[in-house]
Amino acid sequence: MINFLSKELFLLDPLAIFFLAVIGFVSIPSAIFSIGYMSGESMGKKLLDWALLAAFIISMCLVVTAGNLFSFLIFWELMSLASYFLVVSDYKHERSIQAGTIYFIMTHVGTACLMAAFFTLYNYSNSFDFSAVIQGAAVMPPQIRNVVFLLLLTGFSTKAGVVPLHIWLPYAHPQAPSHVSSIMSGVMIKIAIYGMIRFFVTLLGPGSAWWGALILVLGMISCLVGVIYALMDHDLKKLLAYHSVENIGIILLGVGAAIFFGNLGLGAVAALAMCAGLYHLINHALFKGLLFLCSGSVFKATGLRDMEKMGGLIKTMPQTAFFFLVGAMGISALPPLNGFVSEWLTFQAFFLGVLQSQGAVKIFMVLSAAVLALTSGLAAACFVKAFGIAFLAMPRSKRARESKEVSFSMKAGMALLAVGVVVFGMGAGFVAPLIMGVSQDALGMEKAAGPFHLVSALPPMIAAALLVIGGVIFLWFKFGLRRKQVRYNTWDCGYYALDSRNEYTATAFSKPFRIAFSFFLLPYRKSEKIRDSFYHIRKFTYETHTTLVFKNYFYDPLVRMVYQAAVKIRKLQPGSIHLYILYIFITLATLLIITAVF
Numbered sequence: 001m002i003n004f005l006s007k008e009l010f011l012l013d014p015l016a017i018f019f020l021a022v023i024g025f026v027s028i029p030s031a032i033f034s035i036g037y038m039s040g041e042s043m044g045k046k047l048l049d050w051a052l053l054a055a056f057i058i059s060m061c062l063v064v065t066a067g068n069l070f071s072f073l074i075f076w077e078l079m080s081l082a083s084y085f086l087v088v089s090d091y092k093h094e095r096s097i098q099a100g101t102i103y104f105i106m107t108h109v110g111t112a113c114l115m116a117a118f119f120t121l122y123n124y125s126n127s128f129d130f131s132a133v134i135q136g137a138a139v140m141p142p143q144i145r146n147v148v149f150l151l152l153l154t155g156f157s158t159k160a161g162v163v164p165l166h167i168w169l170p171y172a173h174p175q176a177p178s179h180v181s182s183i184m185s186g187v188m189i190k191i192a193i194y195g196m197i198r199f200f201v202t203l204l205g206p207g208s209a210w211w212g213a214l215i216l217v218l219g220m221i222s223c224l225v226g227v228i229y230a231l232m233d234h235d236l237k238k239l240l241a242y243h244s245v246e247n248i249g250i251i252l253l254g255v256g257a258a259i260f261f262g263n264l265g266l267g268a269v270a271a272l273a274m275c276a277g278l279y280h281l282i283n284h285a286l287f288k289g290l291l292f293l294c295s296g297s298v299f300k301a302t303g304l305r306d307m308e309k310m311g312g313l314i315k316t317m318p319q320t321a322f323f324f325l326v327g328a329m330g331i332s333a334l335p336p337l338n339g340f341v342s343e344w345l346t347f348q349a350f351f352l353g354v355l356q357s358q359g360a361v362k363i364f365m366v367l368s369a370a371v372l373a374l375t376s377g378l379a380a381a382c383f384v385k386a387f388g389i390a391f392l393a394m395p396r397s398k399r400a401r402e403s404k405e406v407s408f409s410m411k412a413g414m415a416l417l418a419v420g421v422v423v424f425g426m427g428a429g430f431v432a433p434l435i436m437g438v439s440q441d442a443l444g445m446e447k448a449a450g451p452f453h454l455v456s457a458l459p460p461m462i463a464a465a466l467l468v469i470g471g472v473i474f475l476w477f478k479f480g481l482r483r484k485q486v487r488y489n490t491w492d493c494g495y496y497a498l499d500s501r502n503e504y505t506a507t508a509f510s511k512p513f514r515i516a517f518s519f520f521l522l523p524y525r526k527s528e529k530i531r532d533s534f535y536h537i538r539k540f541t542y543e544t545h546t547t548l549v550f551k552n553y554f555y556d557p558l559v560r561m562v563y564q565a566a567v568k569i570r571k572l573q574p575g576s577i578h579l580y581i582l583y584i585f586i587t588l589a590t591l592l593i594i595t596a597v598f
Helices: 014-037 043-065 069-087 094-125 130-138 142-160 169-175 178-203 209-232 236-263 267-302 318-331 338-355 359-391 408-426 428-443 453-478 506-516 549-572 577-597
Strands: 524-531 537-545
Touching (some): 014 267, 069 094, 094 169, 169 178, 169 236, 178 236, 178 428, 209 506, 267 318, 267 408, 318 338, 318 359, 338 359, 338 408, 338 428
8 A cells, every 4th residue: 555644744955945045036026026017907816816826836845845756746736736827817818728728738748757757666665755765766677767767857848848848838938927927937947957856866866878868968959949949939928938948958958967977977077067057047047037027017018029019118118128138148148147157167067078078978068068059149149139129229019109117016026136147147156156065965976166266257357347348438428538429310211201110120130040940940931912903012911930840740740649539539438337347447457567567
């Protein structure tokens, strides 16, 4: 008989405390932001949403402090259910229901995989306690351990949004309220990373090098797919959702490299790689939480998510524009902000791996570093587009033109996260050793100083240089050292009344990238001519789209197969009690066989 009661209900080690800190750093500013964001809603809806938000945050805290498999699974489900109800909070909108349904299905596919893995672990440990699982995993046959690894990887990857299981993110994040998107993207998907580290590193013990290699490959694919789709999308929240896929890939590069190097006996490099992954994890929580709150401010002020209808918001919403710029610089890994530090640490781990390895491993590390470099460049280009199209130039719609700055609570939420982006960049010399301690504890290593001299020195030096340059520019303008300005009309090809239609659009900005990655994006065009006569065209519309490869060629056929199978399986329900008893017998026999084998 399975004993669900356990001695170890909760666990509070450095890894759990680190994730509790991540939850707090993003959840508190997002909760403050929600006060202004939900103004105008009825008191009943506010209370319901805040109750769900509290349940969501508490359930995440419980997951990362769970001390046994059973409580982990219960809290995991509570987290999934609370986030589902938050995604469909705008239940009158059809897209919210669609997004919630996709999220619900995907998250429970992941949960099913976790349950299968947990019961297999129980079979070898006879207990749900983590301490017993460690002992059980030590005597587990390698092939069973590999099966458990793959089940856990699938379950956690579904929640984290790792390609190709990322399908729910571009649906759920845009439809959820922005403060919920901030927590889901900034924190919830990281809980899956916690699960990977907890199970792959501390519970299952030393696995195989291919575990780390597989995670690295998934990380590389997620990086590239996420950033390429983000470049193509003009829905501001959907763009951010795709960047979550990209940044989960960067985090996986660190975690995968740690497992890979650990199995090669390169303990110091493994600790540095894990430190880089954890550092990027908390950085992504900060700048992605900030960017989602900024997108919520824009939506609250304009009712828009389509960047093609924005423009000029820096004049009407200067503080939101500033916070968005801070987040964009952070996610683009521009020094001295936080994204630069964690990506630099990841590069250091790869370079050290190259120096201390041979043959194919060396090539693999070089490839991983190259993918990270390409991803960083594309991410910077994407946020040049996002900031330039949304906040600069002239407004492209009446809503953008008439927008106003948001309330104090919303600005306070954004300001707190913006401060975090700066502190975790400028204060890398203090933060990195702390995270290295968490990394070494998770890997079961003795604490030792890490190679942080560059990340400690570079951000303050760059910040000092920027301050000096800014000061010189300020003095130049302040004291009239510049030349007298003479204004002329802009040369405009004979047109003297330029308007927003003459501006560079998001579609035009992304065209070079659409051409460069056309082998993957499979772009196509739609055009329509409305004629008054054969010679006179009254209206011409032209649209450019890209193909969602995973949706069109994997998920859509899969859904059709499920529907077709359901139609056939329906015949198994004829209403005969004798037949149903036979089904029960077959099911029990199958379960007994599976139990005996695993």
